[in-house]
Amino acid sequence: MPKAAFSRPADHADIEFYLNGKKHTVSDKFPATTTLNDYIREVAGLTGTKVMCKEAGCGCCAVTVTHALDGEAMETMSINSCVCPLYSVDGWQITTAEGIGSQKDGLHPIQERLVEHSGTQCGYCSPGFVMSMYGLLHQQPKPTMSEIEGSLDGHICRCTGYRSILDAMKSFGVDSPSGKCIDIEDLNKNLCPKTGEPCHSQTAGGRSHPCPRSLAKATVDPKSAAPTALDLDLKESRWYRPLTLKDLGKVLHQHKTHSIKMVFGNTASGIFKYEGPFEVYIDIRSVKELHEFKNNKTSLVFGAGTTIGKFRKRLIEYGEKPGFHYFPRVVRHLNVLASVLVRNAGSMAGNLMIKHAHPWFPSDLFTMLEAIGAKVDIYDSKTNRITKHTLMEFLRKVDMKLKVVTAIEVPSWTSQDHYRSFKITPRWQNAHAYINAAFKIPVNQRKITSRPNIVLGGINAETVHALKTEAFLEKKTLDDEVVKAALKIMFDELQPETLEVGGSPQYRRQLSVNLLYKTLLEVFQPMKFSLQSGALSLERPLSSGLQTYQEKQDKLPMGKGLPKKTAPFQVTGEAKYTNDIPMMLNELQAALVTTTIAKGKLDKIDTTEAMKVPGVLGFLGASDMPAGGLNNFLPLNYPVFPVADELFVSENIDYAGKPVGVILAETQAAAEEGARAVKLTYKDVERPVMDVKEAAEKNMIHEGSTESQERGNAEAALKEAACVVEGECEMGTQYQFFIENQVAVCVPTEDGMDIYSATQAADMVQRAVAQMLGKPMNYCNVTTNRLGGAFGGKIVTSLGIAGAAAVAAEVTGRPVRLVGDLSSNMKYTSKRWPLYAKYKAGCDKDGNLVSVVIDLYVDSGHLNCITSDLISLSECAYYSPNFKFTFKKVLTNKVFAGPARGPGQVPACLVMETVLEHLAKAAKQDPIRLREINLMEEDQTSIIGIVMKHVTIKKVWDRLKQTADVKSRQEDVNRFNKNNLWRKRGLSMTAVKYDMDYAPPGLPTHVSVFAGDGTVTVITSGVEMGQGLYMKATQAAAYRLNIPLEYVKVRPNQNNVTPNSLMTGGSVASERSVASVLSACDQINERLQPLREKMPDADWKTLCGYAMFMAIDLSAEGHHVNQNSPMNIYATWMAGVVETEVDVLTGEFQVKRVDMMADFGESMNPIVDIGQVEGAFVMGLGAYLTEDIFYNKETGQLLNDGTWEYKPPTTKDIPIDWRIHFLPDTPNPVGILSSKAVGEPPIGLAMGALLAIKQAADSAREDVTGEQTFVPISAPLTVEKAQMATGIQVNHLHMGGKN
Ligand SMILES: Cc1cc2nc3c(=O)[nH]c(=O)nc-3n(C[C@H](O)[C@H](O)[C@H](O)COP(=O)(O)OP(=O)(O)OC[C@H]3O[C@@H](n4cnc5c(N)ncnc54)[C@H](O)[C@@H]3O)c2cc1C
Ligand code: FES
């Protein structure tokens, strides 16, 4: 009965809520810090809701909740379950991905569309996206495509590149060309409209099924859903839920001597993760007064608990009313404050209180409200009085101890008041600002009638107003001189603090001035057309995509663009990942204790405080290795790792974040808290070397790491060149940012150890763990189900994770689970190689390359570990008759660098494209033409001495040039740049060659045919991590056995079935698994052949049935052995055209359009391969543009170790118009089934985006400063660097003279 859902449980120490329609009663046994996500996953066992960052920053934990907080209206919305406290959900209804659809009951339309559009790869982010969309459709049943695109800002997907997800979700738009928007009835189609209880209905197929769907808002009476007061005596703390301000006051007063935390949305815990624990928690979300809204005619008063989402909606509602004309501008800014998920839960007061507690925090809300002239009401529990304050008084003068913000009053303005605000961020959305600024300019024509408000966030803890500038501008009439003077005053008065992470003081200062300039340009409206572009901000239109490919019909279902068979499990949350394995009896949770310095010696490990953390059971370190076990997690005598590295530090520390041991505890939260509480002391501490350039200059080269190749005589040839350039470029690292963190579960068995490891390299895990335990390899059974993304980051690092868990399991004799939290993942995982390169290059007078000399230093970190294909990729798709490439690995005090999608290609493209760009500029050549005339040709010898065959790059290039309409778009760009001073565009065209190498040993695969019905199971040693390997293996088996696709299932990788596989990596694992499947199927076919000849009319099932009784072996192991031995057996060729637009004054950019052409041979599954192209390209955009990493120079600690400061691209960083074409009729003569590998090559084309942005910045610099020299490239080319590259200074800003 619906009412019963909200009546208090008999025991007031319990809370009650509905999870997917099922009532859950939770006692007071959990700590107050338990989150809804902890409960859903660990107690309710609904692992479809994922967890990764626990910072409200990635969105994989999204669920939909329905509640009536103010007792007035039921509302349904999506939130981040990872920051939502469990005890605040009393009376709520919660829906997870499993609750809206399943294999058994049928998929929800949202899930269906995601499958149809191939919007899943690893699938780890998928349930979160589904639940966000589900919440949106509840809030807004008829959204436009643009609203949908704007609402998925709280999610990170590292695999797909987002286009397919957006297409799936946008199909629900009222304006979608597919015309497939959804009715609210369909949204909740399986609800019992009367009771809201789980009911039974019929599926389309007539199957009866339970429908534990979320309750629609219309089905439950909000009055009966009104929250009730709570007073819970929890483990270690007390939890209150008062309903009125008076009661809240009483609780505050009663606990005035205790440590208290008031909680509304609790989203701030995503930023300040380690605050607390507190003695008293007060859930203020149901305090009635905090939800009030009043229209006082001259002002609007918002209860302080108004969520930012609701505040936004109200402003939209009032935006056309007199006095509130400025609201649309505020709404525009609110659209980029946090994410929809955070805005649904987070309150206005919560945001302001963050600013109050941490004045450096660049709160967008505070900046805007202060410029607007808003006031806050503050209730004092000591006096029971409410006082009104300006925002500045609140910030500077009010001690908020035992006080509550109750309301925020927003005034109406005169029609002459002009409002403008900005938020300049490292990526388009869901990022905090380098600088935010809000301006109120009271103005009549060009006269400023009274003192303006110039409010800034992100300068330092003190600066809020640019006071001198405000005073100067008061009553001034704007003209060229006044504006120039005002900007100069502002420049002089701002003194930005130096931040460890984020924009430099120089940038933040210039940016602030530029924002005032933008605002004054808008007010002033200069006559000069070219200046007008400065007044506007970049607007991102709706994105779109086009994909063209050929489907071959001769090997079906091979070659067909089919959605993955596993996609339905992924979208419903039924797909199981390693950390979804149910908790076992006696299981221990482990967390890594890691070093906080990068260079020195470990002195003492003090676990005293850690052992006091409730639930912590012990610590294991280097001295606790099992008898006979080696404290080395890299397999000995293994050609891939000719080095050793300690699992746990015994003495020497060579990077910050290195594991010293593990804390073992009853819960993961306790293990993590315990790990943080371990005190490490050090001796012989030294300043680390963290920078590749510094290491290169100091000649800190790993022994034996220098490699060099030369074609012709590069140095001598340079002397003959008509034009010679010399320069440097550099690039930082990139964290792989797989959405499933590193994890292993190790279970001691009667005679060994079962290891469930999220690894790309099960064979290595087996070797490494056996070595660490001092046991034979057959002691260890390694199982790897699918991975939630890997991108190279789960090869080497996974060995240490599995090793630490296995050592703990061996020592304790209990199952041990080790799930690295995001911070330790980021510190410990071997990331992309940072690099520094010096180059010299020359061309003849026509731009033909004469010689290229590159000296590349890659930062290998503390170990000389995996070597990549750097040399073979170094020349990219271009040919210079004389080419010398030398690379050295430098030693720094960082975790060793390892594989990361396109490990050799990303550096190669950065350096070679820089060389070509530089040459083009110096030789006054069109950069596209210069590239074109230097493309590699058939029979040219590559830098590693291979005569190149089947070179298709010219064909790819020419076709792309035509389809992308390069010539006329280049003219458009030039015209645009001529007409606009403060907005510039760039257009680049680049090419990629990616050598593919089928190195031994290959990927063994086991194929079993079941005689009973002819169905087939494939177990491949290739690991599925989103790249569609299982799907291609399924297609291959169906093709070669000539059976329906439905007959084939691929099961998780088990190393004792398919041993000795090396690893899944280097793009070729899908192809090689397919080859192994084909080989196994061929063996089975061969054995069946005599029977087939005897029974020519027998169908497959009958044949198999007979075969068994004739003792024909229906299972076989396939192995792909590379017959064509030259190391480089073929190359994948691609070209891309990228057009960008840059706001010169802020550095913000947009990737306006991308066109790509690829020779992928005959694609095995074009839909899967398109997904690989898109995912790789967007990861490349991250590497080249947004993903900056910062280290503390003294300690070597990684500073941006979470989603708050580290910024992979999100849905609005992708190309706005994205066209991908696969070159037709180009079978790969040496590839498996004529295909080519796809996973890595496209990443290098993202370098084109960097070049196009740089061209735009160069154009501005030339216009403004007249300088035409080549500015060295430093990646990532962030918003900050793009702006700084323009060279604009305060004296360049003007209004065009006399107007
Ligand atoms: C991923 C992420 C991205 C974000 N991005 C941005 C951004 O771009 N720009 C921006 O400005 N902000 C951003 N934020 C901050 C966000 O707006 C705040 O986290 C949110 O508004 C806090 O509201 P809450 O209700 O969840 O507060 P809570 O987390 O519940 O509380 C925060 C603090 O405020 C106190 N508090 C709450 N209500 C009251 C009250 N009525 N009276 C007194 N004290 C109170 C609490 O005791 C606590 O100390 C981001 C946050 C996250 C997690
Ligand atoms: S786990 Fe909740 S947002 Fe990342």
Ligand code: FES
């Ligand atoms: S599919 Fe989105 S993270 Fe893998």
